[in-house]
Amino acid sequence: MHTPVYNPRAMKFYVRTYGCQMNVEDSNEMGRHLKAKGLVETQNPDEASVFLVNTCTVRQHAEDRAFSELGRLKRWKAKGPGRKIVVTGCAAERTKEYLEDRFPFLDLVVGAKSIEDFPRMAERLLDRRDTDEELDYAVRAVDDKVAAFVTIMRGCNYSCTYCIVPSVRGREIYHSVEQILSEARERVREGAREITLLGQTVNSYRSGTARFADLLKAVATVEGVERVRFMSPHPYYMTDRVIETVAAVPQICESIHLPVQSGSNTMLKQMMRNYTREQYVLIIEKLRKAMPGTTLSTxxxxxxxxxxxxxxxxxxALIEEIQFDWGFIFKYSARDGTPAANLECLPQELIEERHQECLALMDRFAQEKRSRMAGATHEVLVEADNMGRTRTNYKVYITGNVAPGEEVRVRITNAQRPTLEGVIEDGNITFENFREESRSACTNRGQ
Ligand code: SF4
Structure with missing residues (x-):
């Protein structure tokens, strides 16, 4: 792993990200461009010269929080000559003119559709530096994350009636296989051992004759990639070929997040999700058969x-039937510009009530599943500060001496909370044996 050379006089940037994992990766990517220009990331906004706010518009709440942050940044900017504020992401796309009007002190607004232009725009902005001249450029810095993300596509061709993404991110565009592989190699060179492929409907990926299954296989062959995950797949594209690949390629982790959104066919149709409850259940059955012991979330x-x-x-009833390992329950909130925004909303108290009931049920299964982990031994890839993940995607706090990047055998000692606790059992193991060990462990349990 490379250690970035720290230059205390380098120009620094601070990033605040709202929203989903794709936004987090967009922030990482923009951060990498800024680092390539010699800037250094800081966790302290007071010492930053560039403040980047990467916004989300999927929910009104996330957008409101980002806008209040922008309001507060006026004072931050006034405190340091030459400070720059950059706003990016989905809310920037949706409300660019409004933002520039309401917050005239912003230096750069880059909408989600123009994210590929960020390096050029940022370069122009940095070249406009005025009173920062006393600051040096640092040496080129690198990302050093053990678990890294690679965005493989942008946009979405679906039209789920509640979702603002297609209108702010546009139609799907795919990075080429070569581009993705070279990015994966770059992340490995910087220290990554796990790669998560990202896309709004990640498994609809296509490039030339290559489909998502081909990409999965290709990424798994990149030297140094020991774990592969992907997020978020759409049930419609969870084809037999993808399922076979997920089961056959040892690097692909035994944890699938597959959004279902509703257990009612009427609602699925209203949402324009393009699958039925029965089709979804069938996919889950196939996944469980192909990969016994895999965790499933939704x-x-x-x-x-x-x-x-x-x-x-x-x-x-669907939650009861499938018994997800965990899940995220969202209260519907209308977003302007989506087809569902014209429909009459249910009373807020009713939505609240259903949310609580659904959460309680999901949590009950999550807790039951987790409690079965106590006493079991899992391979944990250490990401940072004694924190790592099992292949099944449970976060584990490890007692013992471990370094980021190590894969260690951990016996789970406490499974009460979502972050498990464990102790190192007998040091490192060879990763290649995992799939076989896992299968026999599952068979032993009669699954
Ligand atoms: S698949 Fe549906 S919910 Fe997901 S990003 Fe596309 S439109 Fe939105």
Whole structure:
């Protein structure tokens, strides 16, 4: 792993990210461009010369929080001559003119669709530096994350009626396989051992004749890549070929997040999700058969306009039937510019009530599943500060002497909370044996 040379006089930047994992990776990518220009990332906004706010517009709440942050940044900017404020992301795309009007002190607004132009725009901005002349450029810095993300596509061709993403991020565009592999190699060179491929509907990926399954295989062959994950797949593209590949390629981790959104076919149709409850259940059965012991998680929206008590019960029944390992339950909130925004909303108290009920059920299964982990031994890839992840994507706090990048055998001692606790059992293991060990362990449990 490379250690960035620290230059205390270098120009620094601070990043605040709102929203999803794709936004986090966009922030990382923009950070890498700034580092390539010689800037150094700081966790302290007071010592930064560039403040980057990467916004999200999926929920009104996230957008409001970002806008209040921008309001406060006026004072931050006034405190240091030459300070720059850069706003990027989905809310920047949706409300660019409004932002420039309401916050005239912003230096650069880059919408989500123009993210590929960020390096050029940032370069122009930095070349306009005025009173920062006393600051040096640092040496080129590198990312040193053990678990790194690689964005493989942008945009979304779906039209889920509640979702603002297609209008702010546009139609799907795919990076070439070569570009993705070279980025994966770069991340490995910087210290990554795990690569998560990112896309709004990541498994709809295509480039030339290559499809998502081909890409998965190719990324797994990059030297130094020991774990591969992907986020978020769409059920429609969870084809037999993808499932076979996920099961056959040892580097692909046994944890799949597959958003279902509702257990009611009526709601799925209203949401324009393009699959039925029965098709979703079939995919889960295939995944469990192909990869015994895999963890399965999901996203659910409660209180979508028109959701009857019966629709809601069908969602609860689906959770009971599948028994997800964990899940994220969202209260429906209308977003301007989406087709569902024209529909009549359910009363807020009802949405709240359903949210609580759904959460309680999901948590019950999550807790039950977690508690079975106590006493078991798992391979944990250490990411930072004694914190790592199992292949099944549980976060584990490890007692013992471990360094980021190590893969260690950890016996789980406490599974009460979502972050598990464990102790090192007998040092490092060879990763290649894992899939076989896992299979026999599952067979032994009669699954
Ligand atoms: S698949 Fe649907 S929910 Fe996901 S980004 Fe596309 S439109 Fe939005």
């Amino acid at each position: 996203d659910i929206i409660v209180g979508f306009p028109g959701e009857t008590d019966r629709d809601f019960r069908e969602t609860l």
